[in-house]
Amino acid sequence: VNELDVQDYFGLNIKTKQYVGWTSFNPPIELKNGRQLEQIIINPKVEYSDFIKMLEIAYDIELPELVEPARLDSIKDLRIILAHIYIRMVDELIKKHLRRNYITRVENLESKIKGKLLLGRYIRENLSKGRPQVALCQFYELTPDNLLNQIVKAGLIRAKILISQSFEYTGFRNLSKDAVKLIGFLANVSDRKITPIDFAKIHYHTHNRHYKHSIELAKILLFKNCFAHYVGNIRVSGLFIDMNDLFEKFVAGLLYSRFGKYLEYQRTFNFSIDNKDGKGKLIPDITIDLEGENIVIDAKYKELFETEVSREEEINTESTYGDIEVKIRHSDIYQMVAYLDNIESDKGVIVYPFSGENISKSTIVKGFGNKRIKLIGIGLSNIEKLKEEKDKFAKECFHINKNSIS
Known part of the structure; x- marks a missing residue:
């Protein structure tokens, strides 16, 4: 299938000099020549072994040796490699600094006042009930429990699962332990189900731009692709690496x-x-x-x-x-x-x-x-x-x- 066919049928302008990866179509597309198109694979111009070494040098990692050479059309192999890269990226992210936000909390505090005393509610809910020592306060708290870190944690959990399913590859047990350690650093971040809508809520700026690549990779690990949308009734999904x-x-x-x-x-x-x-x-x-x-x-x-x-x-x-x-x-x-x-x-x-x-x-x-x-x-x-x-x-x-x- 040449690029003109792809653009003709799907409105996709794939520049094969710039990306490697795959895209699939469900249900398959009926082409003009009567054949069906299920998947497009864009291979790197270099050997697969050299492509993997480029990833190692780019992200300063040493990938465990695979039983068989990794191929981009082997989704399992590619996602395991990306899981390894993701763990490395999150390690660097945590070392740099986790984004924290102020949240408003209202809490009964014993024998102390923090922030603003909610006097009216304190009288109704505590003083009138014989609990003068309990102060109802509203205060701000700096916490890492925000959407960015929740996505990062969900990505880590997914990376750990992928790696734990791949112990036939040598060297992955230590990597699984690294993932557990990083998840421990995020103990104060809520575990929650992440949906594609959550990614649409993120807006990058000066203070959170260092999260961008980690968030993008977490999306791939969580949803098995870096994009998925419908053209008519055809679901188009895929995973591309920007060369x-x-x-x-x-x-x-x-x-x-x-x-x-x-x-x-x-x-x-x-x-x-x-x-x-x-x-x-x-x-x-x-x-x-x-x-x-x-x-x-x-x-x-x-x-x-x-x-x-x-x-x-x-x-x-x-x-x-x-x-x-x-x-x-x-x-x-x-x-x-x-x-x-x-x-x-x-x-x-x-x-x-x-x-x-x-x-x-x-x-x-x-x-x-x-x-x-x-x-x-x-x-x-x-x-x-x-x-x-x-x-x-x-x-x-x-x-x-x-x-x-x-």
């Missing part, structure tokens, strides 16, 4: 082991907007502040040697790799220049994937004043080898002025 997001986290994970606390992922920078109220925001993927250098790194999940870029969109650098000319979209360069201008840095790196095993491909883009923008292609055909060479990759990113292919 743009995964590649950004993967690049950050490769660099974190070298730069540690000097690396920030998706740091927000504000800038003023003339003739408008408020400020705009720039959020580069990665910033590194080390040894007086402030370097901006942007990860782009698209081929460095993109063959489908139009002449109006591409920039041709003077450097080539053999007979291959480096091509890059104008928008990628202009975005990096905007980052560098705002952050007052003169060094930027744009990282792209390519279908090789090495990370030695890089070149410099010049012509923007004193700014130096380095393009680095990292091979995704052998992630294990890339892990072994991550120090080399870190040096490529940090030493901007060195052109390895000049």
